Amino acid sequence: MGDKANAQPGAAGRAPAADRPSAVRNVVLVGHSGSGKTTLVEALALTAGAVNRAGRVEDGGTISDYDEIEHRQQRSVQLSLVPLEWGGYKINLLDTPGYADFVGELRAGLRAADAALFVVSAAQEADAVPGATRMVWEECAAVGMPRAIVVTHLDTARTDYTRLTEVCGQLFGGDDPDAVLPLYLPVYGAEGPDGHAPATGLVGLLTRKIYDYSTGERKENPPDEAQRPLLEEARNRLIEGIIAESEDETLMDRYLGGEDIDLKTLIDDLEKAVARGTFHPVLAAAHAHDGGRQGLGTVELLELITGGFPTPLEREAPAVTTPSGAPRPALSCDPDGPLVAEVVKTASDPYVGRISLVRVFSGTLRPDETVHVSGHGLTDRGHEDHDVDERVGALTSPFGKQQRLQGECIAGDLACVAKLGRAETGDTLSAKDDPLLMEPWSMPDPLLPLAIQAHSKADEDRLSQGLARLVAEDPTMRLEQNPDTHQVVLWCLGEAHRDVVLERLRTRYGVQVDTVPYKVSLRETFGAPSGGRGRHVKQSGGHGQYAICEIDVEPLPAGSGIEFVDKVVGGAVPRNFIPSVEKGVRAQAARGVSAGYPLVDVRVTLRDGKAHSVDSSDAAFQTAGALALREAAAEAPIHLLEPVAEVQVMVPDEYVGPVMSDLSGRRGRVVGTEQAGPGRTVVRAEVPEIEIGRYAVDLRSLSHGTGSFDRAYARHEAMPPQLAGKIREQADSGV
Template sequence: MADKNSRRAADSDLAAPGPDRIRNVVLVGPSGSGKTALVAALRRDRVADADQRSVSLTVTPLPHEGIKINLVDTPGYADFVGEVRAGLRAADCALFVVAANEGVDDATRELWRECDAVGMPRAVVVTKLDHARADTDTVLLGARAAFGEKVLPAYVADGQGVVSLLEAGTDDPRRAELIEAVIEESEDETLMERYVGGEAIDEKLLVDDLEKAIARATLFPLIPVCATNGSGLGELLDLCVRAFPAPAEHVPPEVFAPSGAAAPAVTCDPAGPLVAEVVKTTSDPYLGRVSVVRVFSGTLDPDSAVHVSGHFSSFGADGHEDHDEDERIGALAYPSPGQQVLASHVVAGDIAVVSKLSRAETGDTLSSPEEPRVLRPWTLPDPLLPVAIEAASRSDEDKLSPALSRLAAEDPSLRVEQNPETGQLVLWVMGEAHAEVALDRLQHRYGVAVEPCDVIIPLRECFTGTAKGHGRHVKQSGGHGQYAICDIEVEPLPGGSGFEFVDKVVGGAVPRQFIPSVEKGVRTQMERGVREGFPVVDLRVTLLDGKAHSVDSSDMAFQTAGALALKDAAEQTRISLLEPYDEVAVLVSEDLVGAVMSDLSSRRGRLLGTEQVADRTVVRAHVPQRELVRYAIDLRAMSHGAGSFSRTFAHYEPAPE
């Protein structure tokens, strides 16, 4: 019965005949702004079921006036900006959702800048009109201050619903401002002169010009809606259908061959070569890996062969290994909540759910095996909060590695690192909420329990003075024994100099073939450390003397003697610890520069300077890695989610006693 219902739904209104009948609209905005409730209201679902905070991207297809609108709902919390970027990639236009009782936050301003940089058409939706503290006038002022003067109200609430400001007879002082803005964007150069001369401009002409300006991303309408009583919902859908561009009007991402060579650009043509992208990956206990896919070119058919390409490193992104493989997709469906809506095929411009792609990861490209392609991936946020974990039990340890691989395949903003020095397993995440979601998915989706632990910062050891060391490795136990003696002198080198080995043996006290053995033993012991178990750096070791036996001396014996000599030298002088410093670049608004500089100084950081980048400032400093463990959280709190930073290793410096 379920399959019959699914096929009936698929045959009715979700199968778009072509790209011109599709609108892909992403909803972005702060957590709690009402995005998910708005989608539920547009679907005519009970709003109460959608009043929970979303932590992942969801796609809801919605038919309206013969057009299929794919509503891409994204999380509002800053930790899940990776899902937001994926939503922006899947869509061709954006609705910025702002609550009437809250206004615009800094993180939403940053997303507006990103959309502005690529010319994405946008509209501003004001929700929660029925809230006790709703103030649409204040929200309008805040939106214009945050997004620019081209944000103008196209509709106003009148207590009974919403009214278009372009409608003749509307008595609102903002009507004249909207009409003038529309006329300024009109292609009819005589329109302004006629309007100033007192001519009444036809409403249909104004509406047509408004829709063209919205599609060109030169004017951004603001529309008030109320999810609980339905005010403005129909007008919002009309705007999506009439003013937002179809997929064919949106420039697709750059396309390359898997080798990295440039490939011919693709167009949104169902008859063209297949080029699609995985924008979301989840794991279902019954279906296995499930991929949400945006088709940019060609037509996707069920049970067909596709080439799966993942090449993040080719575009300067860290994280997942490059991979290429051919797979056969399973069933195709539309991502409709509540039931599986099967699809006989999916045309260019549409969004689909693909099952049984066992190797596909979020961000991968699907194309024809005969003509494989790779799309330039969207900009991935750099996860900068480390969370060290360990398996809760032996059985969890056995399941942990494959579970982490599947988790990383779903979420490109999550990076898994096995630290080669400390042996710790570290998840690099966007913030505390991101960490909580990752650990929860490990336990409840993959059945692996883990426990967080303190992050260990790998230090270095260094000699502070010159010393001599004696290494004696002599054992006689019948047959061939072991015999090697060496004397060395050590002296510290300037930071960053590395290791030097000097041979000053005279008279053949140490046979020539065993001198490299002494050096190898010293290097091995330097890696193991001489006091706290951290590697030794910046050292010159001079081999002065030694003894050998004609029968019992060997390569391994002199390696052991060299290691013992270094440990003995360490007993003769003080060993200090060095801690790693990173160079950080913090990007914030001008009003936060002082607070950021003061905070970095409190973290034992040394300020290097500032520079202006557009309307914001970059603060650079050298800061100990130990002080940066929670910096991603602290900077977000300090900057209200709008600040960002990058970090690269700089050097080592003596750690405090």
């Protein structure tokens, strides 16, 4: 891995192609916002010859030209694919956003990749690897995804590479910190006026060679005598870590017996351990300076990707069924097998239309063929189940804003597909005569509500179409038309996600919306028995209106709804008008009797009334029933009922106390805690929904990005009188 890669870079100006799965490497870059993922991708592209020294592709633009929103916000907000060629391999680099609000894009990248490269910035405090990054590491470990770590920003003053690699071993190695070890150590140049010595090269611990990048081109030199003691100490630990993961059980005894293990054996065992996901090397990288073509560590990183990361042949594909749910045999990564591909991202281009980024797991996808598109399981987020046939448009390979034509896409590779009008993120593409459905990947639940309304009549006409396109692109967003509050609610993952959704509506789909306060679904109920008399009598010439009814109202247990009982005797209310009274009562109950929220959990008994042989009518008795209910409400205490949610919060153990205290401050009742694996606890509580509208944001701040929660409706219960009074005041004032 240290000597074998003076590989030839790929040529700029054409789409990289793969003719067999073993020549493909799919790598997702993971790291917190600001860790340098996109800069690293640009450095790798420069070293591979995909861009020129100015960082631009041959026919203009840069590989980071993806979305105007990203440029305005100065951060990545979506998954992007950068394909490279290196040494006869096609490398698909999947650059993911580092901000927690866009974890859906990260999950899509993990689905499309076969290995993960965790990017850690040397500019941060050595002990401050973000908790969210550690959570993704655990997620990858759970599915056995191979991982490596690359340290960036080595040119930052006061960096401590040695300390940072030790911390990575402690945080990512778990019970075996020697499974996370550096392959290279940085070599520093002369100190500048600020006392900072920049990294100018790397020393290969296995090869004992210095790789000098000070001129912008990688050169090999022997180490200085002064560097040998530090090199040998780190080298011995690395060799022991590699041998501990070797399948050759005699290797450790031979090494401890004094045998000098040959370099090829060590590199072969290292690559196998990396591909199995049992050893995680740490590398260092930096962008090229002063017009150099090769950034520090980029050649070594490309060597690791092509030599140590697994091929698509080594990855177990997700399970498949028929669209009706019947099981099917496991897929193999065979270009001649049945076609099964998955849409991992959907985007809209103002000129091309909808573009779908797909990963082909089996078979070969070709342009202009008809495929079956299956989408199931996300109806709660606005995605209707569908099974349709669609014609594939052109296949392209993305590079910044460009789309370069690609002849076909074999199993294990990725490509963009144009003009799939019905396909959405998470959908399966398969042969039209053998439709299949892939098991969906885990999607985070959006828990931050955003209530919107069209800014103008013109916006109202375009709103539904704009929202439909947004939902098709982003399965982490949920669209709700609330039947109780009559609000259009977009459920998002956080404030940054919310801002991007609003900006896309405005700039991409031309829809201007106003945000309005989110309303929870309150209810009203009687706090004590009461009675009322409804009198609707009008005589103004011609046909009059005459209806009188008397009712009793009593509260019922929670969940009983509205119960109507007829106890009229002697025909005081004619039988044909009793349904009219009930209709009026139920209509008034739906409108509310106190603060404008639906009335629930009462029994209304019609006990008496009067009618007129000429002037009584269905409408008159409906009005009388409504009046009677309002009068009964005026004579009784009316309770406002608020929805209460069952909340489960999972956090590292050190945050359990602050989380429980915070939930109590939200009028929550903690009902229990339980362990959820090493170092993590689930806190279960019941919390009024009105108190957790922003909990998705607040929990992230409280737990430093390491907490997650889910919620489910439990019941409605009485709101405290003081708070209920404020709600009524707002209703009376029209707020």
